[in-house]
Amino acid sequence: MANISGIAKLAGVSVSTVSRVLNNHKYVSDDKREAVLKVIEEMNYTPNKNAIDLIRGETKTVGVILPYNNNPAFDQMLNGILNKASENDFSVTVLPSEYNKNKEIGYLQKLKSKLFDGIIIASRASDWETIIPYSNYGSIVSCEYTHNTEIGCSYSDRYSSYLDTFQLLKNRGHFAVAFTTARLESNSTNQMIDAYNEVFGELPTYYHISDCQCLDDGWEAAKKFLQSPERPTAIYANGDEVAGGIYLYATSQQVNIPADLAIIGQENQPTGSVLGITTIDHQLTKVGEEAFNLVLNKSREKIKVPYSIIERESV
Amino acid sequence: MANISGIAKLAGVSVSTVSRVLNNHKYVSDDKREAVLKVIEEMNYTPNKNAIDLIRGETKTVGVILPYNNNPAFDQMLNGILNKASENDFSVTVLPSEYNKNKEIGYLQKLKSKLFDGIIIASRASDWETIIPYSNYGSIVSCEYTHNTEIGCSYSDRYSSYLDTFQLLKNRGHFAVAFTTARLESNSTNQMIDAYNEVFGELPTYYHISDCQCLDDGWEAAKKFLQSPERPTAIYANGDEVAGGIYLYATSQQVNIPADLAIIGQENQPTGSVLGITTIDHQLTKVGEEAFNLVLNKSREKIKVPYSIIERESV
DNA sequence: TTGAAAGCGCTAACAG
DNA sequence: CTGTTAGCGCTTTCAA
Numbered sequence: 159m160a161n162i163s164g165i166a167k168l169a170g171v172s173v174s175t176v177s178r179v180l181n182n183h184k185y186v187s188d189d190k191r192e193a194v195l196k197v198i199e200e201m202n203y204t205p206n207k208n209a210i211d212l213i214r215g216e217t218k219t220v221g222v223i224l225p226y227n228n229n230p231a232f233d234q235m236l237n238g239i240l241n242k243a244s245e246n247d248f249s250v251t252v253l254p255s256e257y258n259k260n261k262e263i264g265y266l267q268k269l270k271s272k273l274f275d276g277i278i279i280a281s282r283a284s285d286w287e288t289i290i291p292y293s294n295y296g297s298i299v300s301c302e303y304t305h306n307t308e309i310g311c312s313y314s315d316r317y318s319s320y321l322d323t324f325q326l327l328k329n330r331g332h333f334a335v336a337f338t339t340a341r342l343e344s345n346s347t348n349q350m351i352d353a354y355n356e357v358f359g360e361l362p363t364y365y366h367i368s369d370c371q372c373l374d375d376g377w378e379a380a381k382k383f384l385q386s387p388e389r390p391t392a393i394y395a396n397g398d399e400v401a402g403g404i405y406l407y408a409t410s411q412q413v414n415i416p417a418d419l420a421i422i423g424q425e426n427q428p429t430g431s432v433l434g435i436t437t438i439d440h441q442l443t444k445v446g447e448e449a450f451n452l453v454l455n456k457s458r459e460k461i462k463v464p465y466s467i468i469e470r471e472s473v
Numbered sequence: 474m475a476n477i478s479g480i481a482k483l484a485g486v487s488v489s490t491v492s493r494v495l496n497n498h499k500y501v502s503d504d505k506r507e508a509v510l511k512v513i514e515e516m517n518y519t520p521n522k523n524a525i526d527l528i529r530g531e532t533k534t535v536g537v538i539l540p541y542n543n544n545p546a547f548d549q550m551l552n553g554i555l556n557k558a559s560e561n562d563f564s565v566t567v568l569p570s571e572y573n574k575n576k577e578i579g580y581l582q583k584l585k586s587k588l589f590d591g592i593i594i595a596s597r598a599s600d601w602e603t604i605i606p607y608s609n610y611g612s613i614v615s616c617e618y619t620h621n622t623e624i625g626c627s628y629s630d631r632y633s634s635y636l637d638t639f640q641l642l643k644n645r646g647h648f649a650v651a652f653t654t655a656r657l658e659s660n661s662t663n664q665m666i667d668a669y670n671e672v673f674g675e676l677p678t679y680y681h682i683s684d685c686q687c688l689d690d691g692w693e694a695a696k697k698f699l700q701s702p703e704r705p706t707a708i709y710a711n712g713d714e715v716a717g718g719i720y721l722y723a724t725s726q727q728v729n730i731p732a733d734l735a736i737i738g739q740e741n742q743p744t745g746s747v748l749g750i751t752t753i754d755h756q757l758t759k760v761g762e763e764a765f766n767l768v769l770n771k772s773r774e775k776i777k778v779p780y781s782i783i784e785r786e787s788v
Numbered sequence: 789t790t791g792a793a794a795g796c797g798c799t800a801a802c803a804g
Numbered sequence: 805c806t807g808t809t810a811g812c813g814c815t816t817t818c819a820a
Contacts, residue, residue, distance in 0.1 A: 161812085
């Protein structure tokens with residue numbers, strides 16, 4: 159009998175007393191405590207966590223919805239979350255979505271079914287309208303800004319960041335500037351385009367390529383950019399991996415970096431540092447850490463995490 | 474009342490009937506099923522998963538013990554696990570250990586406390602003797618080979634792989650070969666040394682540097698290797714990131730790759746492909762996938778995952 | 789300081 | 805086909 163009443167019986171006490179020693183309550187006489195501890199040891203007993211979670215109504219577990227696991231940016235966030243979760247004795251369950259709305263809803267249902275105390279959304283496909291109702295069942299924290307008061311946010315101010323980057327390029331004499339993004343329908347793509355418009359005016363379609371995730375995508379993007387009607391003198395990539403691909407294609411075509419072409423990446427990833435590519439670090443680890451803190455504190459604050467620019471030799 | 478008996482009452486049936494429709498049992502009349510479904514819909518009811526897990530004694534969740542999250546090799550394994558877990562409607566909880574034995578034991582306790590159906594150990598600090606007893610409480614699968622019959626294994630035959638690599642180097646005329654490893658006390662470091670001994674004989678201490686994880690570590694290692702009494706003509710790195718650091722330091726010193734120095738990395742990571750570094754791919758994603766299958770099937774098989782060599786321009 | 793007993797929300801015999 | 809009932813293993817009043 160590997161349950162609490164078995165232990166109680168063997169120790170000659172009631173289940174409540176066993177429960178008390180298990181939970182370090184006071185008002186347990188030393189001798190009974192000893193007796194219980196002894197039996198627990200002998201029987202090699204461990205309490206059933208599901209029973210405890212059921213009663214307590216909380217699991218000390220947070221779910222993290224993220225589109226892709228093998229993606230440096232999301233990995234940084236996850237890493238931040240794991241750091242803080244470990245510190246606070248929380249578990250982290252990874253919820254891969256591939257931007258599939260049904261999967262996202264399925265994960266939110268798990269919040270409702272009391273499996274998680276909260277959910278962190280690294281990135282999403284679903285509308286906020288369909289997400290918000292679930293905030294009744296636990297904290298929902300987003301790693302992207304939203305004005306909805308039901309949702310806590312730990313985010314990077316991407317619009318400002320993009321603005322700064324384009325402005326920097328302009329200040330250095332670049333007027334033909336192209337850029338890549340990850341998903342066409344995403345918020346940050348919109349912000350990128352808005353920032354471009356603000357600094358350079360109308361965006362020629364051939365200066366924007368989306369669906370870039372990895373090195374190869376960067377390579378292909380560079381190929382197209384360098385054949386465009388008006389060849390860009392600078393490219394802003396949506397990640398250092400992509401930037402690396404651009405760098406490689408360019409150099410393979412005897413295009414000199416930065417003399418003929420400036421490149422800026424994002425997120426300060428190894429590939430970028432290898433190639434000496436200037437990068438905008440949105441501090442995604444920090445974003446993840448703050449996101450966890452928000453669910454820990456059941457807070458719905460909006461926390462803006464500062465970004466920083468790391469200048470290297472590609473601009 | 475957001476529980477099953479509330480639903481039962483409102484639908485005018487017993488809890489068992491509600492339970493039956495919830496679990497798609499047959500032998501429920503269509504009209505009662507309709508009625509129940511209607512109330513569930515109206516009340517926006519979702520069953521409490523903790524109660525279910527408690528009764529069923531299983532959680533459809535697997536824990537993954539891995540030392541570091543932000544490590545390309547472990548990320549590949551995790552990715553494989555997540556792929557298969559998603560397919561099979563399992564959840565994955567990440568258990569970061571930093572090779573801390575206490576943390577590892579803590580995670581195994583969670584298996585015992587019925588939080589997980591199984592645990593996958595990507596890499597470990599604890600001895601098998603202390604781990605094995607926990608296999609009574611759920612499947613434990615290792616991503617490294619062990620002869621213990623209690624433990625399922627999905628692994629890469631590293632000794633063979635290292636042997637092949639050193640042999641390849643030797644065949645190409647390299648006799649002064651150095652290498653890096655991650656942890657001194659690890660199994661794979663031992664296998665690396667054994668393989669070296671087999672191919673080249675005794676290992677000069679200055680041909681082995683451990684504790685290499687990232688690009689910077691590779692850079693520092695290269696610095697030392699290139700100053701060693703007998704400068705190596707080839708270096709085998711324990712990862713493409715480290716290999717990248719070696720490549721960069723070498724080229725920064727006007728050392729020609731591969732003319733003056735051959736470099737081989739591992740795991741086919743982006744940094745390696747950027748720099749054209751030959752690499753040994755241990756198919757870690759596949760290792761993760763097979764590991765998950767083992768816990769799914771409660772199998773204790775030993776599955777050897779084949780490795781492959783990807784030749785590029787660094788040898 | 790202790791124990792009895794009433795749940796937490798659900799499943800699964802068992803009886804009808 | 806349906807309902808009653810006894811749990812799953814634990815926490816927590818309440819009374820003593």
